[in-house]
Amino acid sequence: MRKKTVMLALTAVLLLGLLAGCNNAPPVEPYPGAFDTPYSLGDMFTINVTNDIDTRDKYVVCTVTLELSDATLAETFKARNHRLRDIVIASISDKPMSQLSEEGRRESLKAEILEKINTEFNTTGVSRVFFSEFFFHT
Numbered sequence: 001m002r003k004k005t006v007m008l009a010l011t012a013v014l015l016l017g018l019l020a021g022c023n024n025a026p027p028v029e030p031y032p033g034a035f036d037t038p039y040s041l042g043d044m045f046t047i048n049v050t051n052d053i054d055t056r057d058k059y060v061v062c063t064v065t066l067e068l069s070d071a072t073l074a075e076t077f078k079a080r081n082h083r084l085r086d087i088v089i090a091s092i093s094d095k096p097m098s099q100l101s102e103e104g105r106r107e108s109l110k111a112e113i114l115e116k117i118n119t120e121f122n123t124t125g126v127s128r129v130f131f132s133e134f135f136f137h138t
Helices: 002-021 073-079 081-093 105-120
Strands: 037-040 045-049 058-068 126-137
Touching: 037 073, 045 081, 058 073, 058 081, 073 081, 081 105, 105 126
Parallel strands: none
Antiparallel strands: 037 058, 045 058, 058 126
């Protein structure tokens, strides 16, 4: 009986040693922004834009979410959401329809909004801007 217990204990120690030695893989680095905090600017935006394509009124309809690398900004932004929304509205309404519909323009628009928000709030805590919806409406 004692011999079986010793053999069982040795086997367990060997197995644990082997399993511990098998984990030599380097730790996986998360993608940039993996732990950032999402912050929604709330309701959908409907923004009147200059229509330089035809004579009909045009609107951009979009929803905006920010990624915050500094989670403490969420409380600041909640109290000043009106300023964030104004930055988005001003950034989009300044552009003519033809420019907003150009391929790749949304990425530069996101960068512009990001820069304006970080400048307005004197921070670098907003890491990315996302349009979860972005379309034109007449």
